[in-house]
Amino acid sequence: MRKRLNNLFFGIGMIAVVVMFFSFDVSLTELWEYITKAGYWLAAILGLWCVLYLMNAWAWRVIIQGGGPCTVGFMQLLKLTVSGFALNYATPVGLLGGEAYRIMELSKYIGVQRATSTVILFAMMHIFAHFWFWVTGVVVYCVMALMGDVPINSGMGIVLGLIAAFCWGGIYLFIKGYKNGMTVKLVRLLSKIPGLRGWGGRFMERHLEDLQKIDRQIAELQNQNKRSFFGSFALEYIGRFCQSFEIFFMLVLFGIDGGGGVSGYTLTFFHSFLILAFTSLFANILGFLPLQLGGREGGFALSVAQMGMGEGIGMFVSIISRVRELFWASVGLLLMKVGTGVSVPDGNEEHTG
Secondary structure: OHHHHHHHHHHHHHHHHHHHHOOOOOOHHHHHHHHHHHOHHHHHHHHHHHHHHHHHHHHHHHHHHHOOOOOOOHHHHHHHHHHHHHHHHHOOOOHHHHHHHHHHHHHHHHOHHHHHHHHHHHHHHHHHHHHHHHHHHHHHHHHHHHOOOOOOOHHHHHHHHHHHHHHHHHHHHHHHHHHHOOHHHHHHHHOOOOOOHHHHHHHHHHHHHHHHHHHHHHHHHHHOOHHHHHHHHHHHHHHHHHHHHHHHHHHHHOOOOOOOHHHHHHHHHHHHHHHHHHHHHHHHHOOOOHHHOOHHHHHHHHHHHHOOOOHHHHHHHHHHHHHHHHHHHHHHHHHOOOOOOOOOOOOOHHHOO
């Protein structure tokens, strides 16, 4: 059964990646010109994401260790991290495909209940860090506006206020979820949706005890193991800052260095940070699209324009980012077929029921 589901996830992901490859807004000739223009900076960008995935896997491992012994190797966690994000990139409604795949694979090592709670916690932490990242973006923009480095007007002030309110609302909901768990509430919410009421009621009736155990495990991380909670949060939050180097590399390629020197490159990095923050917010709002199609490109165009940069830079950044996404999505999908026959370590069979 697990092998059939693995093949299903793999097939859906590969179809989506192929479709996305032929859905670029430029011809293949123009695409190749963008890639050759990026040159060795493209290799640096791909390598940067290797580091980011290592940080993601490390954050996930910290979460797993917060709830007991971690009997899955780090390289296996890294594989599941990359493959899970590949499925999230390639499938609609982002977090559906990757999280289900991670639970299925991780349950071989630590059991279904614990695998479910740690995967949910990892997904929650990933989103929670994004909310704080976006709030930081609002603060940084305001500071840079006061310094005269970025434009500000009443319209932009309203937009920043709405973003801040949205993020603080999200942070509040996640803090409540961490304290009390959220799987039972989520299933109850789904059971109120027309077409899912019957399924939700039956699922709740059969699995209420298991869902309550998962909620207790979620609450334990924040309430009892604060070291693991803040450790995983720090890794995810810092990872978002490091991701800004992807845009920084491309701006430097275009000769945008703030006048050079430490102060110039620092200014360019903060511009890169703001472009990433507002682009990722826009793209995640449209996260129901495969590979966030259209949302990311639109976000880059708006963010780059707000920084006073040319339209060509926005197009270049969005195309190269799409190339990077396709590369790592392909790697992640191929990793799904590596080590699929791995055996469960001794002593863990009793947890897999």
